[in-house]
Amino acid sequence: MNQQTLRIGDRSLTVREIEMGDVERLRRMFGRLSADSVYRRFFSPIQQPSRSALLWLATVDHHDREALVALDGDEIVGVARYDARAGSRTAEIAVTVEDAWQHRGLGKRLTRRLARRAIDRGFESFEATLLADNRPALGLLRKLSPDASVRFDSGNYAASMPLAAASSGSGSGVRMERASEPPLCA
DSSP, X not given: OOOEEEEETTEEEEEEEOOGGGHHHHHHHXXXXXXXXXXXXXXXXXXXXXXXXXXXXXXXXXXSEEEEEEEXXXXXXXXXXXXXXXXXXXXXXXXXXXXXXXXXXXXXXXHHHHHHHHHHTTOOEEEEEEETTOHHXXXXXXXXXXXXXXXXXXXXXXXXXXXXXXXHTSSXXXXXXXXXXXXXXX
């Protein structure tokens, strides 16, 4: 898989598939996340992820489990990942952006690239569970997929975002990259 350059403001980030060698980079990124960012991503106040958790996050098969990382130099500053739901064409999505890089479009652009890969692998929708107070994630969701189905369930938001419709040009689904943002597909 080729790595690509992504411009965010005046910075150039490298975007590529996650690798097993990223375990230490993930650990360092985790250390730079605020307690609020950790809680919103993992729904728990984790102090330090276990090595086995980091290994699991770095292990992907590039079909049912995929993750893209954005690096500033040698440091991961953003991760967008999906995990397939067994027996369906749906995948659960999760996005983590280091606090210093939040609200700059990185999560949106990583998610768009991840959506393109998911479509190419036959997935039809992304699903996500969001904490009720996670307004930034709800905002990202609405920017990416204005027609997403969002419902309040057991104290959290459950969202479903169609993918296939986006590639058919029907206007619904996750909005894909602009021409200046080439997909990461080989």
